Amino acid sequence: MNTSSADSGVLLVHKKWRYFQRQHKTGMFYLAFICTQLQMLMHRRIGIIPLPLYCVILFCLSILLAFGKISSDISIMVAILTTLGFTCAELGARIPALRLIGGPVIVTTFLPSCLVYYKLLPGELVRSINDFWQSTNVLYLFIASVVVGSILSMDRRTLVAGMAKIFVPLAAGSVAAAIVGTLTGMAFGLGAHHTFFYLVVPVMAGGIGEGAIPLTLGYADILNLPQKQLFAQVIPAIVLGNLIAIICASLLNQFGKRHARYSGKGRLSAADEGISTNPSDASSVTVEHIAAAGMIAICLYMLGILVHKLIGLPAPVAMLFLAVLAKLTYAISPKLEGGARIVYRFFSTVVTYPLLFAIGITITPWNDLLAGFTLANIATITATVCTLTTVGFFVGKWVGLYPIESAIINACHSGMGGIGDVAILSASYRLEMMPFAQIATRLGGAITITAAILLLGMIS
Incomplete structure (x- = not known):
């Protein structure tokens, strides 16, 4: 039992x-x-963000916004700008017609501007992004890293030949664009004086900070008019010109995919070896080399600021020349050049769209873009940018450059300074050409402003 x-x-x-x-x-x-x-799911990404992490970040940001706890701390800003920037880029890449004319860049730059204008974004979010932008000036960190990284990664012969050759199509395109743009404005009933000085010249002045401001200060001294009034007149042309340049660059990229003989895929000429991708060099680059290369970029930018204070040369241009000098004199070791290449790739891959989103929030005026949308303005500015780009295509081919690369560099001459260069080169997937774009934008803009002020003084 x-x-x-x-x-x-x-x-x-x-x-x-x-x-x-x-x-x-x-x-x-x-x-x-x-x-x-x-x-x-971790292999599915929105931009660079794995999908599960993307959902978690959006959830956290929503809770923080609900409780009013969004701050301009760098960690929060990285999460916000990266998530929203790549969201806009993915949206632009999926709109059928828009994606062919630079949809990711256009949406990431102008959609935030539109949302801010119509007050469709939380005010606290916009204020936090503005505070972060003003306190960090992150744009110049991006430009320094991309410019120095791409210069140190280039073949020396390519660097010298490219910088010597790009001035020919740039000069020819600028003169032709000035003539065609002015004639187009006159054909649409705009006066030659207004068309040239308030539409054509601002498009090629080099942006806002180093273009529109010194240009309108010069106009104000000569015409005895308030600088703010003149500034408001030229801003729509600059913003619209930048948009058209983005579209042109994207279309050139699409054309290059269909007609490979015209495209260097980021290389200026057939002799250009481009960015070195030697696997043995890459494997020998350590974290210390990458960090040192980043410090080289920052150091050169600081020297550029000192040069600007001493002689007035724009800091990015001075930094560019110093980087070229360092490259040509073999001052940087091959391993540090390898580190600079990785710094360049990181910023061009990871930072571009978050930066464009911040640009759209902070300094892309949606109302000025709308103000420029008159038939006469659109026709004049389109003729100016397209002439500049087309002449760059054919003259570049004549001097031995790849036509598409030469045309894109000329298009950068009609952008919004460094901001425009980022957008235009991103739309054409050619950020490695940033050094040449900076020459077109900064030096081309300075020459345009000087010539315009001298001419206005002579005829006034």
């Missing part, structure tokens, strides 16, 4: 053990299944 009871008790315990074991195995199976699915 007792023995049978014991046996039945053991059997019951055994059955219960088997039951719990089966449940345990089932639970482990489902856990393993969930983990496998999560790993698969």
Whole structure:
């Protein structure tokens, strides 16, 4: 009796053990299944962000906004700008017609500007991004890293030949664009004086900070008019010119995919070896080399600021010349050049769209863009930018450059300074040409402003 009871008790315990074991195995199976699915989702990305992390970040940001806890701390700003920037880029890449004319760049730059103008973004979010932008000036960190990284990664012969050759199509395109743009404005009923000085010249002045401001200060001194009034007149042309240049650059990239003989895929000429991708060099580059290369970029930018204070040369241009000098004199070791290449790739891949989103929030005026949308303005500015780009295509081919690369560099001459260069080169997937774009924008803009002020002084 007792023995049978014991046996039945053991059997019951055994059955219960088997039951719990089966449940345990089932639970482990489902856990393993969930983990496998999560790993698969981690390979799906919005830009650079794995999809599960993207959802978690959006959830956290929503809660922070609901409680009013959004700050301009760098960690929060990295999360916001990266998530929203790549969201806009993905949206632009999926709109059928827009994606062919630079959709990711256009949406990432101008959609935030539109949302801010119509107050469709939380005010606290916009204020935090503005505070971060003003306190960090992150644009110049980006430009310094891309310019110095791409210069140090170039072949020396390519660097010298490219900088010597780009001035020919740039000069020819600028003169032709000035003539065609002015004639177009006159054909649409705009006066030659207004068309040239308030539409054509601002497009090629080099942006806002180093273009429109010194240009309108010069106009104000000559015409005895308020600088703010003149500034408001030229801003729409600059913004619209930048938009058209983005579209031209994207179309040139599409044309290059269909007609490969005209495209260098970021290389200026057939002799251009481009950015070195030697695997042995890459494998020998350490974290210390990458960090040192980043410090080289920052150091050269600081020297550029000192040069600007001493002689007035724009800091990015001075930095560019110093980087070229360092490259040509073999002052930087091959391993540090490899580190600079990685710094360039990081910023061009990871930082571009978050930066464009911040630009759209902070310094892209949607109302000025709308103000420029008159038939006469659109026709005049389109003729100016397209002439500049087209002449760059054919003259570049004549001097031995790849026509598409030469045309894109000329298009940068009609952008919004460094901001425009980022947008235009991103639309054409050629950020490695940033040094040449900076020459077109900064030096080309300075020459344009000087010539325009001298001419206005002569005829006034």
